[in-house]
Amino acid sequence: MTVFELEKELFFQTYRRLGVHIKYGDGVFLYDYEGRKYLDMLSGIGVNALGYGNEKIKSAIIEQVNRYIHLSNLFFHESQVNLAKLLIQFSGYKKVFFTNSGAEAIETAIKLTRKWGKRFGKNIIVGFSNSFHGRTIGALSLMDRDKYRNGYEPFLPGISVLRYNDIDQLEENINHSVAGVFLEFIQGEGGIIPADKKFVEKIFELREKFGFLVVADEIQSGLWRTGKFFAFEHYGVKPDVVAVAKPLGGGLPLGAVLGNERVADVFSIGTHGSTFGGNPVACSAGCEVIKELSKIVEKINSVGNYLKEKLEGMKLRHPIIKEVRGVGLMIGVELSIECSEIVRELLNKGVIANCTRNNVVRLLPPLIISESEVDFFIEKFDEVLNEIKQQKFKVQI
Ligand SMILES: *Cc1c(COP(=O)(O)O)cnc(C)c1O
DSSP, X not given: OOHHHHHHHHSOSOOOOOSOOEEEEEXXXXXXXXXXXXXXXXXXXXXXXXXXXXXXXXXXXXXXXXXOSOOOTTSOOHHHHHHHHHHHHHHOOSEEEEESSHHXXXXXXXXXXXXXXXXXXXXXXXXXXXXXXXXXXXXXXXXXXXXXXXXXXXXXXXXXXXXXXXXHHHHHHXXXXXXXXXXXXXXXXXXXXXXXXXXXXXXXXXXXXXXXXXXXXXXXXXXXXXXXXXXXXXXXXXXXEEEEOTXXXXXXXXXXXXXXXXGTTSSOTTSSOOSSTTOHHHHHHHHHHHHHHHTSHHHHHHHHHHHHHHHHHHHHHOTTEEEEEEETTEEEEEESSOOHHHHHHHHHTTEEOEEETTTEEEEOOOTTOOHHHHHHHHHHHHHHHHHHHHHTTTSOO
């Protein structure tokens, strides 16, 4: 049996997998068993910010593995402390809690918000439409899309999901009972949709008035993905709590919640925890991720601008492109047609991209991508859209 057949037989069928079998990765490229090479414009869904085979990450992992892989959080770990120091240095937050995933970071933030709110009689948490915060019941409770939620009811009580970018609804629904507002400043799974500047301003104005916490979900957008350490820096605001994950562990499972002084003492000994959270091997890799990315911030911004300009140029040639959104290397190309076939055709041409929200080609390349690699992507994307154009006379799409 092939690996494809075995997967079908053995697994709960939750994932739609690509029909390629990867042997190894190197830099921004993946190589399959048939010797084909793919430019990775998705980075393992925003994880592999330093691409594949980064020497610093590999040596940090090996060094830690040679000492110990796991001790539990009954012990101190230099690797955890080192990573916490780096995160606090670059973010200005006060406290860190390490998790194993994004959804767990969101769960931690929900618990933190609930416990904090208790002190002030604030018992409502607000989420927004079209967002994605992960697959746990807590995370799903903050969301509204049926695709993720159907069949999993009942969800957590005390949560209201308001319309994203709707200022009127914010004003009508936010009051003294709100403990926290959870927000992706740039929605990722939702189709690379940035929050409106005015909407963000209103949230922070209401925070002044009612004193709730603002919790930023930076799991996809954080750690320089958008050219800044956090996407919210593009808005000149400072949330109280931030969740990060995807790229944090250099490919190993690792997430974190950061909090400011307002929430610094909410958790006390024994009130929250995780057996694996902050695994020392993952934290060792994480230190390299932060250190290496901090050296290439300017380049991330220039390559990001370059990619966006090229896509804007393509938009002029291809009316099928409705909009190019996003910032840095978190880019969405909204098409006027469904994009799953386009992504499949890109794969045939040696490019891995992703289709989200049915018609948005999502690009989250490794942050080390170069302009010539961007050119390769643009060339292939252009080819695919030209093919669609030609076929359009024969096949109705
Ligand atoms: C991926 C993602 C999550 C969930 O992270 P997992 O590690 O898959 O649990 C949460 N929020 C956002 C914005 C994400 O992109």
